[in-house]
Structure formats: structure tokens, C-alpha cells
Amino acid sequence: MTETIRRTSRVRASELLGRAWLNTGGKQLSLEELRGKIVILDFWTFCCINCLHVLDELRPLEETYAEVLVTVGVHSPKFEHEADPEAIAAAVERYEIEHPVLDDPELITWQAYSARAWPTLVVVDPEGYIAASLSGEGHVAGLTSLVEELVAEHEAKGTLHRGDGPYVAPEPVSRTLRFPGKAVPVPQGFLVADTGHHRIVQLAADLETVIRTWGTGEKGYADGPAEAAQFNEPQGLTLLPAELAEQVGYDVVVADTVNHRLRGISTVTGEVTTLAGNGVQRLLDTERTRAEQPTGSLGTDPLNVSLSSPWDVLWSATLGRVVVAMAGTHQIFSFDPASGELAVCSGTGLEGLTDGAPEQAWYAQTSGLAEDSAGDIWIADSETSALRVLRTSADAESPTVETIIGQGLFDFGFRDGEPAYARLQHPLGVTCLPDGSVLVADTYNGAIRRYRGEHSAADGTLVPAEVSTVARGLKEPSDVLLDADGESLLVVETNAHQLVRIAVPEEYLTVDEGATQTQRPRTPVAAGEFGLTVSFQAPTGQKLDDRWGDPTQLQVSATPPELILSGAGTTEGLNRKLQLNPAVPEGVLHITARAAACDGAPGEEIPMHAACHLYQQDWGIPVTLNPEGDTALTLDLRGVK
Incomplete structure (x- = not known):
């Protein structure tokens, strides 16, 4: 059998x-x-x-x-x-x-x-x-x-x-727009990702008149003329500089999210082309030797590289590349339209909130991008309810990420004030204003929030960094940008199926509706030695890829970190012995398990060009310490009992 x-x-x-x-x-x-x-x-x-x-x-x-x-x-x-x-x-x-x-x-x-x-x-x-x-x-x-x-x-x-x-x-309900995702200004109005209609729309400045469209309106994948092309839930859009656009033959880059591709649009000819992605969701580098160095170039053959749910794109004048929020792998990619080079710019691919260098950083469903006047790239990191910034150093190949607002995967809320105190709830969009402040489309709070870093007031006194609220009562705003007049904001109000203008207030609101955590039942566990096991079995027709050593990996941490006295960190294998601290009454165990398998039969050598697959799952297990609690925990990556 x-x-x-x-x-x-x-x-x-x-x-x-x-x-x-x-x-x-x-x-x-x-x-x-x-x-x-x-x-x-x-x-x-x-x-x-x-x-x-x-x-x-x-x-x-x-x-x-x-x-x-x-x-x-x-x-x-x-x-x-x-x-x-x-x-x-x-x-x-x-x-x-x-x-x-x-x-x-x-x-x-x-x-x-x-x-x-x-x-x-x-x-x-x-x-x-x-x-x-x-x-x-x-x-x-x-x-x-x-x-x-x-x-x-x-x-x-x-x-x-x-x-x-x-x-x-x-x-069915008839609408001009259906769950729009992102927007960018163009000389005649705005380009909008009409996500629910699987198309790109150019709206006039009145935000109602449709000037032109790209895509049939049916989900699918097809290049070609505007009326024949197909997208699948497109999200982010960005415009290329005129000189570069003339060189490459397109002036708009689209994050075609569910097709796992980057697409190009020529607003001159109407033609839609595929720029990067082979349509196969990115799960594992075909060269597993990259596992210990997950960042860097992926080569200059972008149509043969797998992507995973690109959610937003941004032309970075500082980097001279398109920056990509690769939501599906929790990373930041870059794409050079001139050479075709794709690269992993920052992030290990593990889901969480860890700052630092590209090969150390953890993200969680990166969803919004903006560049400020200094060349730093601001990121809406949705699953950690975080606002983060990628600082571009003199060595542009090694930007370092820093968290401004956000505490972790299960912490959120609606709270203004000092950045360390402030809370967001699953933000999807971000934009930078001329005064140096940053606006966030705080999607699940239905609000537009503002972060202003430490700065000098008109009288020379130092004003500390602060988070405030610009507007609220919106229906899942997923993007925000400064309108052409410079005096109002344009909001993509996704669940209202529209773009709306709101005035920039003279004074900002201060809201404090508290901070909270995802509420799930806590597992009673005993202090002291604690066993952790993750079960995994490769499916029929696949086998564990042990060509470069143990193909399984377990990463364990805790909130608060003091919950684990020993055993935290990343190691090969799917079994771990922890020591839980009796002085910490409760917390969350954060566990990430990975296993790599390739097509092939058990006992046979894996073919050189076999398709490989990465199985990964992240768990956040709320626990409470109890002398009568469990002394071990078994999790199932593939559910074999």
C-alpha cells in the first residue's frame, strides 16, 4: 500500500x-x-x-x-x-x-x-x-x-x-471598482489595482471616471494587448523613471499577486508583459546550499525564478531598482528592469519581528512600501502590526531593518503616543510626506495613522517622536498617498470599493483604545525539562532531500525570552529539549519547523533537476506554567499520527 x-x-x-x-x-x-x-x-x-x-x-x-x-x-x-x-x-x-x-x-x-x-x-x-x-x-x-x-x-x-x-x-453585485488594493498618481488621474476585478484601471482625477483599463476582468494569466491581458488579484503598482521606461519598453510595474509574477505595462502601447516569475509559488531555493545565506542575487533570468505573492512594488531612486514586498516568503526582493536581475534584498524567510542585517532580519507578510527623501524604505509589515524602516547604508547591498512600531506576531491594538507604546492592527499601506512624517494605512483599525520622528520645533526645542491618528472610520484602507494638490490625502478604501480624498488635519487625534494580543486557549506546561517534537512525513512521490545534510530545521524562541532557560535557537532536526523557567508564569512559545523534500522514490537518488518543496509552519503556542501541566508537546507538520 x-x-x-x-x-x-x-x-x-x-x-x-x-x-x-x-x-x-x-x-x-x-x-x-x-x-x-x-x-x-x-x-x-x-x-x-x-x-x-x-x-x-x-x-x-x-x-x-x-x-x-x-x-x-x-x-x-x-x-x-x-x-x-x-x-x-x-x-x-x-x-x-x-x-x-x-x-x-x-x-x-x-x-x-x-x-x-x-x-x-x-x-x-x-x-x-x-x-x-x-x-x-x-x-x-x-x-x-x-x-x-x-x-x-x-x-x-x-x-x-x-x-x-x-x-x-x-x-453578484455590479461595481466600478471591486476591492481595490493600491494606487499611484499619473499625469491624468490615478492608476488603480482593481484587485477584485483582476485588472488595472486608470481613473480620472474625479476618482469615478474610468479612462482606460488593462485586463479582461476575469482572473487568469495572459500577456498581450490591454483588452486581452489577464491578471489575478493584482496589488502594488509603481512607475519607472522616463529614461528607464523608454529603454525597457514599459513604464508601470505591477505586483500580480496570485499569479506570483511581476508584470509590466506600457501606457503608450497598452501592451502587458511578464517581467519576473514563472508562475510557480516560491517554496524553496533549488540550490539548497543557499539556505545558510538566503540573501543575494537570484540571477538575471527572472522568468525562471519562482516568486511568492508579491504584494507591493516601489521604484527606489536610491537603489536604482524596483523593491518588492514579497509577502508570501516574508522578505524584501529587488528587481533591476535594465539587467533583469532579481535579488533577495532582506529577510531570512522566517516569519516574525527581528531587526538587523539582511541575513538576520525576519518579516511577517510585508505588504506596503514607500521611500523617503533620505532614501530609506518604509515597510508596512502586516502580520506583526508593525511599521519598519530599511535603512540604506553607504553599501546599498546591505540595508539594515529597524522596527519603529510593533511588538510581535500576536500583539496589536489602537494606541497613539510614543512609538514603543503605540499599536497598529494589520497595516497594509505606507507613504512618506515632505515634512518627514510617515503615514500608515492602518487597515484593520480602519484608520490613517501618522508617525513623526524626533525633530526640532520652530523655536528650536526638540520634539520627541510620536504616533497620532489622521482619520478613522474607514473600511479597510489598504493604501494612502498624497494627492496632487499636496493639501489632501488619497485613500484606497478597499471594503468600500472606492478611492476617497480626506483633508490633512491641522491637528491630529490622539487615540488610546489599548493594546491586546491574539486570544487563544493557553496550554498548561510544567517548568523544567520540556520536550518538543514536530512530526513530518514526505508525501507519496517525494523523499527527504538529504543531499546537503539534515533537511529539517527547528527554530524556537519565546515571549518573553526569559520563558526558555535553554534550548532556544535554530538547529537541524525536528526534536528539541527545552528548559522552561519556573519564575515566568505564562508566555508564548514561537516555533518554526521546516522540512525539504524533492520528487523521487524512497531509496532512490534524487534526480539533478527534480522539483523540490519546502514545508514550513509557524506556531505561536500560548502557555501557562503549571506543575500538573504537560512535559512535552507534539506538533504535526504533515499530520501523520
Whole structure:
């Protein structure tokens, strides 16, 4: 029998409980009603780029097995805003989810299935038993094998029921823009990423009149004339300098997010071309010898390099390159239009909040970029609710990142004041103003925030750095820029499907609605020696890539750091012994597991050009120290039990 990701024990699946159901025509569903179908429970939250990847990974599987398979999205929010019913409904529409979704704001179903990470996938067989549990993305091959196995088994037993599932499509709504993402000014108005319509739109200065468009309006991938080209949820846009644009034949660079590509647009000819990316999501460098030095050049053949959800792009006059917020790998890339060179500019690819040199920095879903007059690049680092700045040194190849606002992956809020005290909630956009201040599209707080660094007042006194609020009450603003008049701001108000102007206030608000953390159940653990194990098994048709040593890696840290007396850090292998500090009553264990596998059969040598895959998952496990608590923790990267 071939290897599968299937459980060997029979555990009855728990009932699906939550606040409401979406995409069911108002009907409440139960597992009993789904008996006879193979059910995939997708525990997700709409802020999470890995969850968005899984939505796209599951689509072909859902289509192929439509008669026997039902996917149920269980929306278990990380951020406070994600528990808002209107925001959830908008996200389901925005990401074109075509299966039932359970709204689980209190994490009732999340807890019942012992989910610990976003995303988590649980497969329930036609008799209502859990067949597999998986963390992270990249599981389609294993899921396909399991579904085929379950179909054969339950068809033979007579327990498989073919037919339509419970999904009910919502009524379509006609809009000029649909969930716009980013915008840039052009001589006649603005170029807008009309993300939900999968196209680029030029709006007149009145913000309503459509001058021209690029893209058919249907998601897809195609180069060519404006009316025939296709995009898939484009986000960031940037303009090239005129001289460079004339040289390369395009003047606009687009982050074509779900296509995992950079695209070029000529506003002169209307032609759309692909600049970088092969359409395959970036999971692992084909040369694993790069693992210890993840930054640097990726060569000058950009169409053969994999990218991962580029979210924003920026022409940097200082670097002389396009800077790319590579949200899917939590890194900053650069692209040289003249030579075609792609490079990893900063970031290890691990998700978190760590400052420093390119090979040390951790980001978390980089989503917005802006350059100030000094040439420093400001970053909206969404999953850490952080505003960060990439300081460009004399050696432009080694910029250093510094966090201005933000504390970590699970810390957020709405609080003005000193930068160390201030809090944001999943910001997506950033812009720099002539006075040296920085504006942030504080997306999940529905606000535009302002950071002003330490500066001298008119009378010469030193004014300390401060965070304030420019405007609030907006519906998920994802970008902000200074209008052409220099006296107002232009905001891309995503969930209102519009661009709006707001006046720059003479005085800024000071808001303090507190700081908070993602609320999840805490795991009782005992102080002293504590064992940590991550289970992993390569799917059928793949084997661990041990050509350069152990292909697995475990990174462990804690908040507060004092929680771990010994055992923190990064090592090979998926087992670790920690010493937990009895003097720290509670905290969060941060765990990142990686495993590299390549196509090939067990026992055989991996072919030179075999496709390789990186399986990675990040966990944040809230714990409370208790003498009666657990002395070990087992996590499942591929759910083999």
C-alpha cells in the first residue's frame, strides 16, 4: 500500500459550531448533513497569506472531486477586526470562496479540533471520522492521494454519496471598482489595482471616471494587448523613471499577486508583459546550499525564478531598482528592469519581528512600501502590526531593518503616543510626506495613522517622536498617498470599493483604545525539562532531500525570552529539549519547523533537476506554567499520527 497522510486511529469528528454560516443561502449546516461526503475543514483567517495560498491550492481539488468532496472553511480570527461579521462576509466575497464558511469568532470549533496554527486542514471521512490533520500549505499532493483512497474505500462500502454539495452562490453585485488594493498618481488621474476585478484601471482625477483599463476582468494569466491581458488579484503598482521606461519598453510595474509574477505595462502601447516569475509559488531555493545565506542575487533570468505573492512594488531612486514586498516568503526582493536581475534584498524567510542585517532580519507578510527623501524604505509589515524602516547604508547591498512600531506576531491594538507604546492592527499601506512624517494605512483599525520622528520645533526645542491618528472610520484602507494638490490625502478604501480624498488635519487625534494580543486557549506546561517534537512525513512521490545534510530545521524562541532557560535557537532536526523557567508564569512559545523534500522514490537518488518543496509552519503556542501541566508537546507538520 502506498504511503498516505491518513490517521491510523478512528476518532469521531466534532460538530461544527459557530456564530453563523456563509455561502449556504442562510442554512445552518451540521456534520450529520454532510455524512456520505469527504469533508475538508479549512481553518483559516483572512489576514493570513498562507491561508490565502491554501484557498487557491484547494480549488482544483474541489473542482475535480465536486461530487464527493465538500470543503468547509472554518474562519477562526487572529485579529479583533477579523471577528466583525461584515469584514468576514467581505473577505469571503473578495477571495471568491465557493464553499460554505463557518464563522467561528470564539474559536469553539478551532478548539474542538485542537488547531494550533493558521492554516490547519482536517479531513473527515464519509462516516464522520477524522482521516487526517495537516498544518500549513503545500499539501495538495497528499490530499489528492487521500481523497482517491477514501473514494475507493467508501464506494466499495456503500457509504459514499455522490451529488451536489451545500454551497449556495451569493447574488453578484455590479461595481466600478471591486476591492481595490493600491494606487499611484499619473499625469491624468490615478492608476488603480482593481484587485477584485483582476485588472488595472486608470481613473480620472474625479476618482469615478474610468479612462482606460488593462485586463479582461476575469482572473487568469495572459500577456498581450490591454483588452486581452489577464491578471489575478493584482496589488502594488509603481512607475519607472522616463529614461528607464523608454529603454525597457514599459513604464508601470505591477505586483500580480496570485499569479506570483511581476508584470509590466506600457501606457503608450497598452501592451502587458511578464517581467519576473514563472508562475510557480516560491517554496524553496533549488540550490539548497543557499539556505545558510538566503540573501543575494537570484540571477538575471527572472522568468525562471519562482516568486511568492508579491504584494507591493516601489521604484527606489536610491537603489536604482524596483523593491518588492514579497509577502508570501516574508522578505524584501529587488528587481533591476535594465539587467533583469532579481535579488533577495532582506529577510531570512522566517516569519516574525527581528531587526538587523539582511541575513538576520525576519518579516511577517510585508505588504506596503514607500521611500523617503533620505532614501530609506518604509515597510508596512502586516502580520506583526508593525511599521519598519530599511535603512540604506553607504553599501546599498546591505540595508539594515529597524522596527519603529510593533511588538510581535500576536500583539496589536489602537494606541497613539510614543512609538514603543503605540499599536497598529494589520497595516497594509505606507507613504512618506515632505515634512518627514510617515503615514500608515492602518487597515484593520480602519484608520490613517501618522508617525513623526524626533525633530526640532520652530523655536528650536526638540520634539520627541510620536504616533497620532489622521482619520478613522474607514473600511479597510489598504493604501494612502498624497494627492496632487499636496493639501489632501488619497485613500484606497478597499471594503468600500472606492478611492476617497480626506483633508490633512491641522491637528491630529490622539487615540488610546489599548493594546491586546491574539486570544487563544493557553496550554498548561510544567517548568523544567520540556520536550518538543514536530512530526513530518514526505508525501507519496517525494523523499527527504538529504543531499546537503539534515533537511529539517527547528527554530524556537519565546515571549518573553526569559520563558526558555535553554534550548532556544535554530538547529537541524525536528526534536528539541527545552528548559522552561519556573519564575515566568505564562508566555508564548514561537516555533518554526521546516522540512525539504524533492520528487523521487524512497531509496532512490534524487534526480539533478527534480522539483523540490519546502514545508514550513509557524506556531505561536500560548502557555501557562503549571506543575500538573504537560512535559512535552507534539506538533504535526504533515499530520501523520
